[in-house]
Every structure is written in C-alpha cells, then in structure tokens.
Amino acid sequence: MCLAIPAQVMELLGDGMARIDMGGVSKAISVALVDDVAVGDFVVVHVGYALSRIDADEAERTLALLREAAAMETPS
Amino acid sequence: MRYVDEYRDPELAKGVAARIAAEVDAARHYRFMEFCGGHTHAISRYGVEDMLPRNVAMIHGPGCPVCVLPVGRIDDAIRLASDPRVTLCTYADLMRVPASRGASLLKARAAGADIRMVYSTLDALRIAEAEPEREVVFLAIGFETTTPPTALAIKQAKAKALRNFSVFCNHVLTPVAMRAILAGESDEATALDGIVGPAHVSTVIGARPYEFVANEYGKPVVISGFEPLDVMQSILMLVRQINEGRCAVENQYVRAVTHDGNARAQREMDDVFELQESFEWRGLGMVPHSALRLAEAFAAFDAEKRFGIHTVAAADNPACECGAILRGAKKPTDCKLFGTLCSPETPMGSCMVSSEGSCAAHYAYGRFRDRSRARMERAAS
Amino acid sequence: MKPVRRKLDTRNGRVDLSHGSGGRAMAQLIADIFHDAFDNDWLRRNDDQATLDAQEGRLVMTTDGYVVSPLFFPGGDIGSLSVHGTINDIAMAGATPKYLSASFIIEEGFALGDLKRIAQSMGDASRAAGVPIVTGDTKVVERGKADGVFISTAGVGVLPDGLSLSSDGARPGDAVLVSGSMGDHGVAIMSRRENLEFGVEILSDSAALHGLTAAMIGAAGGALRVMRDPTRGGLAAALNEIAHQSNVGFTINEELIPVKPQVAAACEFLGLDPLYVANEGKLMAICAPQATETLLNAMRAHPLGREAALIGHVVEDERNFVEMTTRFGGGRIVDWLSGEQLPRIC
Numbered sequence: 001m002c003l004a005i006p007a008q009v010m011e012l013l014g015d016g017m018a019r020i021d022m023g024g025v026s027k028a029i030s031v032a033l034v035d036d037v038a039v040g041d042f043v044v045v046h047v048g049y050a051l052s053r054i055d056a057d058e059a060e061r062t063l064a065l066l067r068e069a070a071a072m073e074t075p076s
Numbered sequence: 077m078r079y080v081d082e083y084r085d086p087e088l089a090k091g092v093a094a095r096i097a098a099e100v101d102a103a104r105h106y107r108f109m110e111f112c113g114g115h116t117h118a119i120s121r122y123g124v125e126d127m128l129p130r131n132v133a134m135i136h137g138p139g140c141p142v143c144v145l146p147v148g149r150i151d152d153a154i155r156l157a158s159d160p161r162v163t164l165c166t167y168a169d170l171m172r173v174p175a176s177r178g179a180s181l182l183k184a185r186a187a188g189a190d191i192r193m194v195y196s197t198l199d200a201l202r203i204a205e206a207e208p209e210r211e212v213v214f215l216a217i218g219f220e221t222t223t224p225p226t227a228l229a230i231k232q233a234k235a236k237a238l239r240n241f242s243v244f245c246n247h248v249l250t251p252v253a254m255r256a257i258l259a260g261e262s263d264e265a266t267a268l269d270g271i272v273g274p275a276h277v278s279t280v281i282g283a284r285p286y287e288f289v290a291n292e293y294g295k296p297v298v299i300s301g302f303e304p305l306d307v308m309q310s311i312l313m314l315v316r317q318i319n320e321g322r323c324a325v326e327n328q329y330v331r332a333v334t335h336d337g338n339a340r341a342q343r344e345m346d347d348v349f350e351l352q353e354s355f356e357w358r359g360l361g362m363v364p365h366s367a368l369r370l371a372e373a374f375a376a377f378d379a380e381k382r383f384g385i386h387t388v389a390a391a392d393n394p395a396c397e398c399g400a401i402l403r404g405a406k407k408p409t410d411c412k413l414f415g416t417l418c419s420p421e422t423p424m425g426s427c428m429v430s431s432e433g434s435c436a437a438h439y440a441y442g443r444f445r446d447r448s449r450a451r452m453e454r455a456a457s
Numbered sequence: 458m459k460p461v462r463r464k465l466d467t468r469n470g471r472v473d474l475s476h477g478s479g480g481r482a483m484a485q486l487i488a489d490i491f492h493d494a495f496d497n498d499w500l501r502r503n504d505d506q507a508t509l510d511a512q513e514g515r516l517v518m519t520t521d522g523y524v525v526s527p528l529f530f531p532g533g534d535i536g537s538l539s540v541h542g543t544i545n546d547i548a549m550a551g552a553t554p555k556y557l558s559a560s561f562i563i564e565e566g567f568a569l570g571d572l573k574r575i576a577q578s579m580g581d582a583s584r585a586a587g588v589p590i591v592t593g594d595t596k597v598v599e600r601g602k603a604d605g606v607f608i609s610t611a612g613v614g615v616l617p618d619g620l621s622l623s624s625d626g627a628r629p630g631d632a633v634l635v636s637g638s639m640g641d642h643g644v645a646i647m648s649r650r651e652n653l654e655f656g657v658e659i660l661s662d663s664a665a666l667h668g669l670t671a672a673m674i675g676a677a678g679g680a681l682r683v684m685r686d687p688t689r690g691g692l693a694a695a696l697n698e699i700a701h702q703s704n705v706g707f708t709i710n711e712e713l714i715p716v717k718p719q720v721a722a723a724c725e726f727l728g729l730d731p732l733y734v735a736n737e738g739k740l741m742a743i744c745a746p747q748a749t750e751t752l753l754n755a756m757r758a759h760p761l762g763r764e765a766a767l768i769g770h771v772v773e774d775e776r777n778f779v780e781m782t783t784r785f786g787g788g789r790i791v792d793w794l795s796g797e798q799l800p801r802i803c
Binding site for chain 1: 344
C-alpha cells in the first residue's frame with residue numbers, strides 16, 4: 001500500500017502548496033502535513049501530499065550499513 | 077532518482093544477499109510477514125525472493141487497503157454512485173474490485189454512474205468546487221498514510237463551506253490489524269517469526285505503536301522502506317534479531333520514520349476522525365476499534381449520514397481462501413480458485429484484485445519462482 | 458450572379474450539424490479543411506473513391522481507429538498519430554505503405570480551428586511520409602455522442618514477393634531488439650492528464666517507421682522474423698502476444714531495455730511500469746541470431762533507431778512465459794496487463 005516517492009521541494013507556492021521535482025518530473029503538491037518545509041528539502045510524497053521529510057544523514061547511514069553488510073561477504 | 081536508485085543497486089544486493097545467506101541458521105526456518113502491499117510489490121517486482129535462502133519464507137500480509145475492503149462496502153459505494161445526484165471520486169485502484177453479483181465500480185461506470193478517478197483528495201475538492209450542482213463523494217480508503225490527506229480535505233471543505241462535498245470513510249488502522257493477525261495465530265507451523273513493518277504508514281504513526289508486537293507477542297519488527305535493498309536489509313536485521321534471541325522494534329527506514337512519527341499529521345487525523353467500535357476486514361472479519369469515522373464536528377461531511385448508508389455484510393465466494401491467505405495461514409496456491417476461476421482478469425477474491433494482493437503478486441511474478449525452483453530441483457536430483 | 462462565398466471561420470467557428478448534412482456547408486468544410494490540408498491528385502477529382510494503380514507483389518491492408526484524449530499532446534496530435542499508426546501497421550508486415558484513407562466523426566460544437574489544425578498535421582505527416590491520403594469521409598454527430606473528433610483510417614501497402622513476416626515466426630535462439638526508448642507516448646499523454654510537468658518535456662514518440670523497416674529489411678532480409686510496434690499494452694503486451702502466436706517464451710534483461718530517466722520517474726510517480734506503457738514510434742524486432750549485429754547496426758544508422766538495443770532472446774517454453782532478469786538482479790514474469798493501466802496509489 002501507499003505508493004510514495006521521494007521528491008525535492010523546488011518552490012513554496014503558498015497556501016500549504018509547493019512545487020516538487022522528482023527525477024525531472026514536477027508537480028504541485030500539498031506540504032500542509034509537514035512542519036517547516038523549506039526549498040531544497042526532500043519529502044516523501046503520497047497521493048499529492050508530503051508525508052515526511054527525508055533525513056539526508058540517516059539516508060547516508062543506511063547506505064553505509066548496506067555497504068558494510070555487502071562487503072562482509074567477499075565474493076569467492 | 078535520488079533516494080531511489082541507491083536502494084536498487086544490484087551489486088549491493090548481491091552482497092547483502094550473500095550476507096543473509098551466511099547468517100541464516102541452516103537448521104531452522106524463518107517465516108516473515110511483510111505487512112504492507114508496498115513490500116509485496118517490491119519483493120515481486122524486483123525478484124527479491126530469488127535472492128533469499130530457501131529457509132527464509134516471505135508471507136504477504138494484509139497491508140493493502142484494496143484487498144481488505146469488504147464486499148459490503150464496495151456494494152455501498154456502487155449504490156452511492158448510482159444515485160443520479162452523485163459524482164463518486166475514487167483512487168483508480170478500487171475500480172476493478174469485485175462487489176456482490178459480479179458488480180464493480182468499473183461496471184457501474186459503464187452503466188452510467190458518474191465515477192471519476194482521482195489522484196488526490198485535492199482533485200476531488202476541485203471537482204466539488206467546479207460543479208456545485210453535483211454531490212461529490214470521495215471514496216476514502218487506506219491506512220494511516222492516506223488518512224491525513226483525507227482529514228485535510230475535509231477541513232478544507234469545512235473552511236470553504238462546501239456543501240456538496242462528503243467522504244465515504246473506509247480508513248483503517250495498521251497496528252490493530254497487526255494485533256488481529258498475531259492474536260489469531262493458533263498453529264505453530266504457520267506462526268510468524270517476525271514482521272517487516274510498514275514504511276509510509278510509519279512515517280505518520282512512528283515506530284512506537286508496534287512495541288506491543290515485541291512486548292506482548294515476543295516477535296521482532298523491523299520497519300522497512302519500500303525499495304528492494306530496504307527490504308533485504310530489514311530481512312537481515314530480522315534474521316539477526318532471531319539468531320541473537322532478541323525481539324525488538326527496529327527501524328531500517330530511519331531516513332523517513334522517527335520514533336514518534338509525524339505529530340502534525342496525527343493531529344489532523346485526531347481532529348477529524350474518531351474510532352469506530354468495529355469494522356469488517358476482508359479476511360480478518362470484524363475487528364474492534366480497527367477503523368475510523370468522521371467525528372461529530374465534521375458529521376456534515378459524512379457521506380454515510382448524508383445518504384443514509386447502512387452496510388449489509390456480503391459474503392465472499394465460499395471457496396475463496398483470501399482470509400487464510402491474508403493471515404499468512406495459507407499460500408495462494410493452496411486455494412482451489414487460484415489461477416483457474418480466479419485470475420487477474422477475473423478476480424474472485426480481494427487478494428487477486430490489487431497488484432499488491434498476494435495472489436495477484438504470485439500470479440504475476442511468483443510463478444516464475446516456482447518454476448525456477450522446480451528447475452533447480454530437477455537439476456539437483 | 459455568383460453568390461458570395463463566405464470563408465470558413467476557422468478562428469471562432471464551430472462544427473454544426475449542417476457540416477455533416479451533405480449540403481453546401483459540408484462541401485465547404487471538406488474543401489477548406491481536408492482538401493486544403495491533404496491536397497493530391499486523387500482528392501482533386503472529388504470522387505467518393507480513389508482509383509489506384511494495381512501494384513506488383515502482394516497487397517497489405519489495415520484499418521485503425523483513433524480516439525485519443527487529449528487530442529493535442531506534447532509531440533503530436535490525433536491527426537499525425539493516425540497517419541503514423543496506420544503506416545506503422547503496414548510497415549510491421551515488411552510492406553511499403555502506399556495509400557491512406559481517413560474518416561472523421563466530429564462532435565457538434567467542435568472548434569473549426571482545432572479541426573483545421575488536426576487536418577494540417579495529418580497532411581504534413583502524410584507528405585513527410587510520402588503516403589497520400591487519397592479518400593475520406595466526414596460525419597457530424599450530436600453533442601455528447603463523440604469526444605471532439607474520432608478518426609478512423611485504412612491503409613494499403615505492398616509486400617514484395619519472397620518476404621514473409623508474421624507473429625508466429627519467432628524461433629528459440631532468435632534475438633529480440635527494440636528500436637529505442639520505451640513508454641514515451643503513454644507518459645506524454647498521461648502526464649498531461651495528471652498535470653505533471655517536466656524539466657525537459659517528454660514528447661510522444663509518434664513517428665512513421667516505414668523508412669526504418671525498409672532499412673532493416675535491406676540489411677537483414679529473410680533473417681528478420683517478426684516486427685511489431687508495441688502500442689497499447691506496451692512492450693509487455695507485444696512480447697506476450699508473440700510468445701503465444703509463435704508458441705515460444707522470452708528471456709529479457711531489464712537493464713538492456715532503454716527507458717528515458719524522466720519517463721521512468723513519471724512512471725514511479727504514477728505507479729506505472731514503462732514496459733506496459735504505449736509507444737507510437739518504436740518497434741520490436743525478432744531476428745535469427747546470426748543477423749543480430751547487422752540488424753542492430755542498420756537500425757542505429759537510421760534516425761528513428763539510434764538507440765536500438767538487443768534486449769533478450771527467444772527460448773523454448775511451452776508455457777509462453779516472458780521472463781525478465783530485473784535490474785536489481787532478481788527474476789520475474791512480465792505478464793499481460795490485467796485491465797487498463799491506471800495510475801495507482803498503492
């Protein structure tokens with residue numbers, strides 16, 4: 001359930017709306033559910049609404065853990 | 077795409093797959109339920125199951141709002157849409173869900189009902205504003221992900237004093253359903269060893285509401301993102317918890333999910349909705365306090381009140397095993413209807429309707445796995 | 458005294474029922490809009506049919522209907538689409554398209570300016586392709602009985618003796634090629650409906666492919682087994698149809714299938730799979746393995762095949778499965794599309 005994709009906030013349009021970009025595709029969505037959204041933030045977008053902000057540091061940490069797990073097994 | 081492509085890297089996937097294979101205990105089986113259809117979809121679409129050791133089984137859970145919506149409620153929606161005053165707005169996912177006597181919203185539309193597919197509640201509001209002579213009803217479905225957007229739409233409608241907008245509410249709650257599944261477990265053999273927890277639902281409700289799974293049922297939960305590497309990492313985390321004899325709520329999807337979730341979105345839901353005493357789920361039956369309805373302050377926007385809807389429970393096909401499949405007690409291939417009377421073209425049960433339903437996922441993708449396994453086994457013998 | 462002939466008001470005028478009644482208004486509509494746009498010797502005769510020279514070889518005929526919404530979309534419109542689509546249906550048989558016909562069903566109230574624009578675009582497409590529209594028909598229906606304008610076409614082409622391409626020709630071991638990126642047309646249309654915008658606009662790939670197919674036949678000849686334009690249902694539908702008709706299976710590799718990044722992003726957003734999205738200027742070809750390189754080079758040398766790619770092979774399979782190795786490294790079946798490809802939320 002809940003098709004949602006990460007997108008970057010490009011412009012605040014006022015009235016709780018913002019223009020977002022995901023991989024070169026842009027759309028006006030509501031950011032009224034997330035506090036203090038700023039231009040440049042990445043948000044998770046679902047049915048035309050941002051649901052949460054994406055934390056860049058945490059994302060990097062997750063990738064680091066993945067790389068670490070993948071590297072532990074040296075391919076034979 | 078940023079935050080997407082990184083989590084689909086095939087080289088990393090190979091490494092993580094090897095890690096899982098190295099860490100599983102060959103002497104035991106691991107039965108994990110991915111609660112969400114989003115995970116089911118990722119697992120099927122990217123072929124994740126192919127990369128897991130044979131003793132790790134993924135059970136597709138009930139986290140697909142299309143799959144768990146009972147027939148009676150679709151019947152209601154069709155009745156509503158057949159009212160000549162009504163324009164029914166719905167997410168496209170619901171169009172093909174089978175209702176009683178072979179009906180569906182798609183067929184109702186063909187018969188003349190004004191049913192429009194929308195991408196967002198914002199679109200439904202726009203239609204209500206543009207067509208003041210129509211009674212615009214939004215058919216709301218979904219878990220805590222889709223609920224805050226419905227709440228905001230209702231608030232906006234109230235602020236704009238839109239008299240021709242209402243919501244037919246079918247929003248359901250994730251943790252309650254999870255409890256229903258765990259409480260219903262009776263058979264050792266089909267008991268779950270752990271749960272891959274919701275991604276986007278958890279962005280709203282946080283990690284905290286799943287603590288009962290660890291505390292009361294002694295099972296680990298790992299909240300997981302919807303990209304295939306997210307799912308694989310979560311499986312590795314579950315395997316580790318089990319091997320270490322731990323059970324805790326862990327969060328793999330830390331980039332978007334916090335412990336307490338999105339307070340703002342929770343507030344919007346609390347403002348607009350209240351708990352229903354009981355709600356019927358396809359496959360799970362009546363589950364107490366598992367769904368929401370509009371609170372008294374917003375009763376004017378409640379389509380059930382406005383149109384006097386009294387849901388009559390409707391029976392599924394008696395041969396349909398969707399219930400047991402949703403609970404993880406049976407596999408799609410255990411159902412007599414699977415692939416014969418019930419297929420994606422002519423779905424009998426809910427699990428076949430949504431592409432996220434476990435039967436549809438197995439029909440579309442899983443058969444490949446059965447086949448390649450059979451081939452491997454032939455080669456081995 | 459000759460009556461003053463009033464010009465058709467293509468700025469503000471609308472089609473009304475008189476334009477379909479067989480009277481003067483209809484004659485004027487046909488002359489000012491269609492003949493003006495399609496102009497050729499056959500139409501100038503003003504007959505109800507076209508008399509064509511008999512052709513050497515075998516005749517190939519096709520018919521097609523166009524009901525696209527919106528009528529104008531990034532990269533084309535219903536007019537050019539109807540010309541390209543009809544030509545492509547003939548070209549996929551390996552034939553040279555020769556003549557087209559076009560029949561218009563127009564809704565009362567449709568703007569004459571839009572009709573003119575559509576006709577001009579058809580005329581341009583037909584001239585660019587070198588395939589004339591030699592006969593046509595016009596009907597006007599009451600408001601609400603059509604959606605703006607519907608176009609139905611027919612096309613005639615000739616197939617040289619000795620060449621035979623058909624959907625049951627795929628053999629295990631054969632190579633599967635596509636001429637370029639998948640999903641552009643469907644995404645261009647869908648994004649317009651869903652109010653998506655693009656940094657670099659995604660255009661429909663609508664194009665006439667007979668030049669490309671001629672080059673392919675020239676290069677590969679009899680080693681070319683099947684050609685198909687993956688329109689509705691996309692590449693997935695085309696592969697599944699051929700798998701059944703040839704009683705074979707396919708193994709394809711997702712990594713090798715060209716998809717534009719923005720098309721992929723739009724599909725993520727709408728919950729669609731680019732393999733199921735329509736194309737209107739791409740083809741899929743199946744050829745004997747030894748001809749793969751030659752054919753790929755010939756395709757890449759043509760402007761409409763620059764991004765041609767080998768995406769997989771035909772295999773023996775009594776179940777006619779289309780199996781795909783995903784970009785992620787797993788395996789899955791690419792099944793027929795069930796129902797319509799609708800944007801989804803879950």
